[in-house]
Amino acid sequence: MASDAVAIRPIALGDVVALRDCVDAVMRERHYLAYQEAFSIEETKAFVARNMRERNPHWVATHGPRIVGWCDIRRDPIPVQSHCAVLGMGVVDSYRGRGIGERLIRAALEDARVQGFERVELSVYAKNTRAHSLYRKIGFLHEGIRIRGKKLDGEYDDVHMLVYFL
Numbered sequence: 654m655a656s657d658a659v660a661i662r663p664i665a666l667g668d669v670v671a672l673r674d675c676v677d678a679v680m681r682e683r684h685y686l687a688y689q690e691a692f693s694i695e696e697t698k699a700f701v702a703r704n705m706r707e708r709n710p711h712w713v714a715t716h717g718p719r720i721v722g723w724c725d726i727r728r729d730p731i732p733v734q735s736h737c738a739v740l741g742m743g744v745v746d747s748y749r750g751r752g753i754g755e756r757l758i759r760a761a762l763e764d765a766r767v768q769g770f771e772r773v774e775l776s777v778y779a780k781n782t783r784a785h786s787l788y789r790k791i792g793f794l795h796e797g798i799r800i801r802g803k804k805l806d807g808e809y810d811d812v813h814m815l816v817y818f819l
């Protein structure tokens with residue numbers, strides 16, 4: 654598959670089912686994200702609608718009718734923190750390592766810049782070396798570590814907090 658067969662574009666309301674399938678596939682791997690299965694269709698629809706209404710950057714990678722990756726940046730609802738936002742992302746396993754994650758995060762961060770965000774934060778598990786490499790390449794700074802902040806199936810991991818200033 655040529656990587657240019659994968660398109661990067663802002664999400665649309667019609668993407669809800671395909672987005673949920675994509676997020677579910679990555680969550681069920683259990684290693685990388687905070688939840689182990691996706692939210693319901695209704696919850697996903699509300700999340701997408703809110704992002705569109707509030708102009709939160711939410712970009713997807715599509716291959717034909719499939720969504721194979723996403724990157725969302727949600728504004729902090731607390732008034733004194735409304736210049737801040739939290740980033741989440743993922744790419745379906747069989748599409749990784751082809752530049753899709755980098756295209757997604759660059760598009761979403763540029764959108765965030767246009768929307769006037771100043772600070773984009775994220776949490777990443779210590780063992781997720783691939784994601785650490787991507788965020789380092791983009792220019793995220795390391796802010797701190799929540800030691801043993803993750804516990805799943807009795808196993809701990811540290812949670813690293815990163816930030817990107819726009």
Ligand SMILES: CC(C)(COP(=O)(O)OP(=O)(O)OC[C@H]1O[C@@H](n2cnc3c(N)ncnc32)[C@H](O)[C@@H]1OP(=O)(O)O)[C@@H](O)C(=O)NCCC(=O)NCCS
Pocket residue numbers: 679685686742743744745748749750751752753754755756775776777778781782783784786787788790
């Ligand atoms: C992390 C993730 C989003 C990266 O997306 P991707 O499409 O695989 O990454 P890309 O192909 O765009 O690679 C971009 C950069 O990521 C890093 N990277 C990608 N694959 C890597 C690998 N196997 N080992 C180490 N670094 C890797 C490199 O820095 C790479 O830049 P380079 O090609 O110049 O070396 C993707 O692997 C993923 O979805 N992982 C599971 C979910 C997840 O971890 N989400 C983030 C939670 S914080």
